[in-house]
Amino acid sequence: MKIRTLFFSVMVIGLGLMIWGKSLTAQASIFDPPIKQALDAAPQGVSVNDYFSLGTVANNSAILANTPFGENQAVQLTDKASQLGTIWTNDSSAMSLDSDATASMWMNFGDRNSSSGDGMAFVLQNDGRDLAASSTNSAGKPLGGETLGVWGSDQDKTKGQSSDVAERAIQNSWALEFDTYSNKISGSAAPGLSSSFDDDPNLAAPYAHIASGFPSNPATYTMHATSNGYYATMNHTQPIYAGSAGWMVDGAWHHVTLKWHAADQTMTYIYDDKDPKTGDPLPNPQSRTVSVPKKAIDPGNTGKVRWGFTGSTGTRYEPNAVVFEQVPGIVNATATTDIKDETTQRAVTSGTSVGAGHSLRLNYNLAYTGGSQNWKDIQAHLNLPANIDYTGGTITYGDHSLPVTQLNKTDLQSGEVTLPVEALSKENPTATITLNGDAKVGSTGQLTNKFIGANAITDARTPDFTVTAPSKSSAFHMAWTGDSQTGEATVGAKDDVPVTAQLSYDDKSTVDNSQTVLHPVINGDPQPIIPLKTTDPAGAVSYSVPQEKLQSGQTNTLQLYAEDGAGRISDKLTYTITVKSGSLDLSVPTGATFRPTTLTGHEQLIQPSDDFKVSVSDTRGSGHDWTLYAKSTTFASRFRSILPASLIYKNGDGVANLTAGFAKIESATTTGDSAVTDISKDWGANTGLLLDVQGNAIGGSHDSPALYGGTITWSFTNAPATE
Incomplete structure (x- = not known):
């Protein structure tokens, strides 16, 4: 009875894992401790069951598993002998073949070395069986072993055509196999057996390998006749192999990136391109690019393809597992970094040197390039270069309606910073994290930064660079002088703003004006470098802030510092400038009349009276736009009879009907300090504002004229006219 109870308990755990994708820990601890070790060391991925479905083949061995990063973070395809496991993207997660896409994942093949078999395959397919797609034997039953669950089968030794093998494969497919066992027993050496696929001259050594091909294409197979029947070898395309035992099956997680190029219909696959512990790029990844015509995998021209993994074992086995990092069709996302030396206006690239005190700007650029979902719940995990003294930063978005996130110096004190980023989408495709700071003496290596969302993970590296000390050590100072000592000024919209300062050294040595330059930065925008005047006293600074660089009606910021011939950077001074905004005013009469007119029984144009004056006053300074519009009601008498007339505006040959709605009257760009436009x-009599009266209008008598009134509405904008 006790034995029966124990057996039942184990089976419940197994069923729970297979149906609901619960943690694999319980099963691993009972059957195979290396599985638990691999999952406990797994890198972070996205939740598998959000985008994938387990294949519906009979006895599918694939199950979902947990990692330290959460539930359902991995899929385990096999873990025992004679298994077949499949997992496929669900219908909503199909990959588009009409745009570029990237898939990335971590793969683990266990550590059984020469006892391993048979491996896994990444597969693109439009097989009519959908989730039930797999290799089959001659009876149509799902088949693993050397087929890896995707290639054709040559088990029927009476079939001598390669098409007979191809029809047993997943149809309309392309596969990238990760084959951990070399099948090189020929049909003649082992009658009745099928273990010959890897007897291919393209494979240089009898060890594990990676290769691609089209499983349902007869050209993928070469048939061989023996006295015992026929067997097939597989033609491996663009193989990758190490030529040493234990390659791949070393217990480690291996990163794989696949890049689909829609324009030329090619696939690039890259193996071992990232370190599983740090995420840093590995020095010698192996890469191949192959042609994958869309018609071969999408003969129905749907523009989409289902993808996933198959895995199988025979008498030899291994615990095949996959963690997905980026799922094409769901989110296509990229990340890049760049550093700019604002002092020299040059890019900081790997291996370069930067002078101490130089102003640096570090950008992390995120981009959403497509997918069926927004890239959501993004956390930026930044490793900040230690040789920068950070002063602040921002997070800005491609959708400029989103607010800018301001980052304070205190937000950036730690070497590792995590920042939330708004979801990226078609409407908001980019985010830029900008960090500002000053270079300080020291070196930094290349640093990996991860951008982890709920449905995609990507990373980018900052370059390694060195900050060098100036050739002279005495401190370099700058201080405001004269009227600039207050550190602020309020000016009119037309005014340039002169500032003065004095440079000095701690050791009292003389500043050489001929070897010293000024670096002005206005509202965060670096300006051209200006040499000190050799005709001025030593260290005397004079600079005039150009009016056109200042924003009217706002507080502007000038940062000013100097650099000498020894590479010393002075104190960085800040000067605030408030520009008075001026005003834009419209003058129109509150009441006005049109000239008294005797009706003739014909259409007439009636002019406004001399008291009908309209003018615009603009004291905001040059370069400002304005546009005046007007519309009118109909004209009616006090007895509510309507005058058959329209208020029009004539300007040359153009005529606008103000009674029909708003029409442009005038627009201009102010060119002087202030302007009044009459x-x-x-x-x-034939231009400007006119009342166009029709011939059927009824007037009054000389003693009792008919009076009609209406309302003119003026609309005034401080912007150019819209056509």
């Missing part, structure tokens, strides 16, 4: 100055 809109009504040139109005006349």
Whole structure:
């Protein structure tokens, strides 16, 4: 009875794992401790069951598993002898073949070395069986072994055509195999057996290998006749192999990146390109690019393809497992970094040197390039170069309606910083994290930064660079002088702003003006470098802030510092400048009349009276735009009879009907310090504002004229006219 109870308990755990994707820890601890060790050391990925479905082949050995990063972070395809495991993207996660896409994942093949078999395959397919797609034997039953669950089968020794093998494969497919066992027993050496696929001259050594091909294409197989029947060898395309036992099956997690290039219909696969512990790029990844015509995997021209993994074992076995990092079709995302030396206006690249005190700007650039979902719940995990003294930063977005996130110096004190980033989408495709700071003496290596979202993970590296000390050590100072000592000024919109300062050294040595330059930065924008004047006293600084660089009606910031011939950077001074905004005013009469007119029974144009004056005053300074619009109601008498007339505006040959709605009256760009535009100055009998009265209008008598009134609404904007 006790034995029966124990057996039942184990089976419940197994069923729970297979149906609901619970933790694999319980099963691993009972059957195979190396599985638990691999999963406990797994890198972070995205949740598998959000985008994938287990294949519906009979006795599918694939199960979902937990890692330290959460539930359902991995899929284990096999862990015992004679298994077949498959997992496929669900319908909503299909990959588009019409745009570039990247898939990335971590793969673990166990550590059984020469006892391992048979491996896994990454597969693109449009097989009509959908989730039930797999290799089959001659009876149509799912088949693993050397087929890896995707290639054709040559078990029927009476079939001598390669098409007979191809029809047993996953149809309309392309596969990248990770084959951990070399199948080189020929049909003649082992009658009735099928273990010959890897007897291919393209494979240089009888060890594990990576290769690609089209499983349902007869050209993938070469048939051989023996006295015992036929067997097939597989033609491996662009293989990757190490030529040593234990390669791949070393218990480590191996990173794989696949890049689909839609324009030329090629796939690039890269093996071992990242370190599983640090995420840093590995020095010698192996890469191949092969042609994958869309018609071979999408003969129905749907523009989409299902993808996933198959894995199998025979008498030899291994615990095959996969962690997905980026799922094409869900989110396509990229990340890059760049550093700019604002003092020299040059890019900081790997191996370069930067002078101490130079202003640096570090950018982390995230981009969403497509997918069926937004890239959501993004956390930026930044490893900050230690040789920068950070002063602050921002997070800005491609959708400029989103607010800018301000980062303070205190936010950036730790060498490792985590920042939340808004979701990226078609409407908001980019985010840029910008960090500002000053270079300080020291060196930094290349640092990996991870951008982890709920449905995609990517990374980018900052370059290694060295900050060198100046050739002279005496401190270099700058101080405001004269009227600039207050550190602030308020000016009119037209005014340049002069500032003065004095440079000095701690050791009292003389500043050489001919070897010293100024670095002005206005509102965060570096300006051209300016040499000190050799005709001025030693160390005397004079600089004029250009009016056109200042924003009217706002507080502007000038940062000013100097650099001498020894590479010393002075104190960085800040000067605030408030620009008075000026005003934009419209003058129109509150009440005005049109000239008394005797009706003729024909259409007439009636001019405004001389008191109908309209003008615009702009004291905001040059370069500002404005546009004036107007519309009118109909004209009616006090008895509510309507005057058959329209208020029009004539400007040359153009005629606008103000009674029909708003029409442009005038627009201009102010060119001087201030300007008054007399809109009504040139109005006349056939130009400007006119009342167009029709011939059927009814007037009053000389003693009792008919009076009609209406309302003109003026609309005034401080922007150019919109056509």
